[in-house]
Amino acid sequence: MSELTFEQMLDESFKTIHAGEVVEGTVIDVKPEELILNIGYKSDGILTRNEYTNEPNVDLTKVAKPGDTMEVKVLKVNDGEGQVLLTYKRLAADRGNKKIEEAYNNKEVLTAKVAQVLDGGLSVVVEEVRIFIPASLVSDVYEKDLSKYAGQEVQFVISEYNPKRRRYIGDRKQLIMAEKAELQRKLFESINVGDVVEGVVKNVTDFGAFIDLGGADGLLHISEMSWGRVENPKKVFKVGEQLKVLIKEISGTKIALSLKFEDADPWKDAAEKYAVGNVVTGKVARMTDFGAFIELEPGVDALLHVSQISKEHIEKPSDVLKAGDEITAKVVDFNNDDKKISLSVKAMFAPEPKEEAVAEADSDVVSVDIDAVIANEQEEAAEE
Numbered sequence: 001m002s003e004l005t006f007e008q009m010l011d012e013s014f015k016t017i018h019a020g021e022v023v024e025g026t027v028i029d030v031k032p033e034e035l036i037l038n039i040g041y042k043s044d045g046i047l048t049r050n051e052y053t054n055e056p057n058v059d060l061t062k063v064a065k066p067g068d069t070m071e072v073k074v075l076k077v078n079d080g081e082g083q084v085l086l087t088y089k090r091l092a093a094d095r096g097n098k099k100i101e102e103a104y105n106n107k108e109v110l111t112a113k114v115a116q117v118l119d120g121g122l123s124v125v126v127e128e129v130r131i132f133i134p135a136s137l138v139s140d141v142y143e144k145d146l147s148k149y150a151g152q153e154v155q156f157v158i159s160e161y162n163p164k165r166r167r168y169i170g171d172r173k174q175l176i177m178a179e180k181a182e183l184q185r186k187l188f189e190s191i192n193v194g195d196v197v198e199g200v201v202k203n204v205t206d207f208g209a210f211i212d213l214g215g216a217d218g219l220l221h222i223s224e225m226s227w228g229r230v231e232n233p234k235k236v237f238k239v240g241e242q243l244k245v246l247i248k249e250i251s252g253t254k255i256a257l258s259l260k261f262e263d264a265d266p267w268k269d270a271a272e273k274y275a276v277g278n279v280v281t282g283k284v285a286r287m288t289d290f291g292a293f294i295e296l297e298p299g300v301d302a303l304l305h306v307s308q309i310s311k312e313h314i315e316k317p318s319d320v321l322k323a324g325d326e327i328t329a330k331v332v333d334f335n336n337d338d339k340k341i342s343l344s345v346k347a348m349f350a351p352e353p354k355e356e357a358v359a360e361a362d363s364d365v366v367s368v369d370i371d372a373v374i375a376n377e378q379e380e381a382a383e384e
Contacts, residue, residue, distance in 0.1 A: 017041050017084070019074050022091060027068045032059045037072065043084050047072060051087040054128060055115075089128045096127030097163055104161040109175065112156075114149045122149055124156070124170065131158070133170040140176045180215070184253070187215030193247055196261075201241045209237050211245055211257055218255035220245060225259050227266050228298025229285065266299040271336050274302070279348070284325045292317040294327050294343060302341035304329060311346050 017023060017039070025037030025045055035047040049060055064070070073094075075085040103110050112124040112131070121134040133156055138146060160169035191197060191213075199211035199218065208221040220243075222230055230236055237243075249256035262268075274280060274296065282294040282302065291305040304327065306317050314320055321327075333342035 017074055017077060019077055021074045022071055023074060024069060024071050025086070027064050027066050027070070030061050030064055030066060032061055035060055035064055037070070037086065039072075039084065039086070041084060043078075043082055045072065045074075045084040045086040047086040047088055051075070051085070051089055053089050054125075054130075092128040096129035100126060100129055100131070100158055100168055101161060101163070104158040107157055109155050109157055110170070111153055113153050114151060117146050117150045122146060122154070122170075124154065129168060131156075131168040131170045133172055137169075137171045137173045140173050140180070183215035185215075187213060188250075188253075191247055191250070191255075193250055195247045196244055197247060198242060198244055199257075201237050201239050201243060204234050204237050204239060206233065209233055211243060213255065216253060216255060218245065218247070218257040220257040220259065224248065224257065226298060227260055227264060227300075228295070229301075266297050267336065267339055270300060270341075271334065274300070274331050274334055274341050276331050276334050278331045279328060280331060280343070281326060281328045284321050284323050284327060286323065287317045287321060289316055292321050292327075294329070296341070300341070302329075302331070302343045304343045304345065308332070308342075308344035308346050311349060 023039045023041075023045075025039040027035055028038050028044065029036035033049045035052070037045040037047060039045045049058055052058065052060060052063075070088065071091060072086040072088050073091040075087050075090075077084055100110075102108065110126060110131075112126050114122050115125045115130070116123040118132075121132055121136075122138060124131050124133065133154070135143070135146060137156075137159070138149070154172055155175055156170035156172040157175065158168060159171040159174075160167060162168070197213055199213045201209055202212040202217055203210045206222075208219055208225070210217045211220055222233055225233060225236065243259075245257040245259060246261060247255060248258040280296055280302075282296040285293045285295040285301060287293070289306075291303050292309070293301045294304050295301050304317075306314055308329075309317060309320060327343075327345065328348070329343035329345045330347040331341060332344045332347055333340070335341075
């Protein structure tokens with residue numbers, strides 16, 4: 001039996017490898033464009049930047065260092081120069097394909113960083129496998145500009161898996177919808193009419209504001225924004241503003257809100273402040289042909305009938321008054337149930353009436369449904 005040469009013994013000390021085999025190697029040298037690995041074979045393995053990742057211009061000195069160990073796949077045992085060519089990205093892609101297939105079958109939620117923002121959607125990478133999330137499946141609402149997602153981590157499920165065509169489609173929309181449905185369910189289980197809750201102004205319109213309550217939006221109608229009169233909601237509220245609101249009504253999934261808190265009701269002690277005979281001061285809020293509405297305080301308006309503006313005859317209020325004028329007058333009628341107050345400037349200067357004159361003066365006091373007038377004006381504004 002012939003003895004083996006030193007070279008033969010050395011060759012036999014190394015393992016045998018084949019193309020396609022997965023081996024473990026130790027990094028022995030790092031360059032920006034390639035890694036040299038000891039894979040236990042008679043030749044070291046070469047892992048180029050192009051076979052490490054699909055990402056362009058990656059500096060390998062920043063992702064690996066001598067002594068690191070990693071699993072790689074053998075591409076070629078001999079590249080013609082006695083070197084072993086290795087790949088990491090193809091091994092990662094194989095594992096990525098398997099992971100994506102399992103996620104598709106099990107409806108598993110995946111998380112990945114957005115690698116690219118495209119015209120039609122987002123591109124994410126899961127272990128070297130690119131997954132496309134169409135713009136229509138990025139969110140449950142239309143988003144014209146997707147650039148805000150660049151570099152962000154997003155969660156999604158695989159809605160289409162076709163490895164033969166390398167077609168992998170992600171869906172983020174169904175996760176958002178499911179999350180919102182759960183939040184809505186929890187919200188409606190926890191709220192009741194009369195509760196005071198916190199919300200964030202989501203949108204402001206001419207007729208009101210939509211408040212995000214964390215699971216559903218509630219409508220704060222212009223008529224419920226204040227005990228006083230609100231002319232333009234957009235001048236009062238800003239998107240993103242936090243508010244404490246009162247739940248006024250719940251009808252199915254619709255929630256009506258209010259800022260008219262009972263403890264701030266200006267009519268609560270109005271009977272004492274605006275008792276008949278009291279002299280009060282307010283400002284002209286608006287005028288009609290039959291009189292002027294005087295705001296005594298936010299939420300409390302009184303009618304100064306045209307016949308009570310002056311001792312002299314006046315055709316219409318606008319002949320002598322304008323919005324913002326300060327008026328001092330006497331309360332001649334107070335109805336707490338209907339929330340009506342009538343004023344008279346004439347009564348400030350008239351002598352004490354006799355019994356017959358009282359009856360005549362009372363006939364001059366005109367009762368007008370202030371709430372009905374206000375409600376009619378708000379309806380007209382909303383229709384516009």
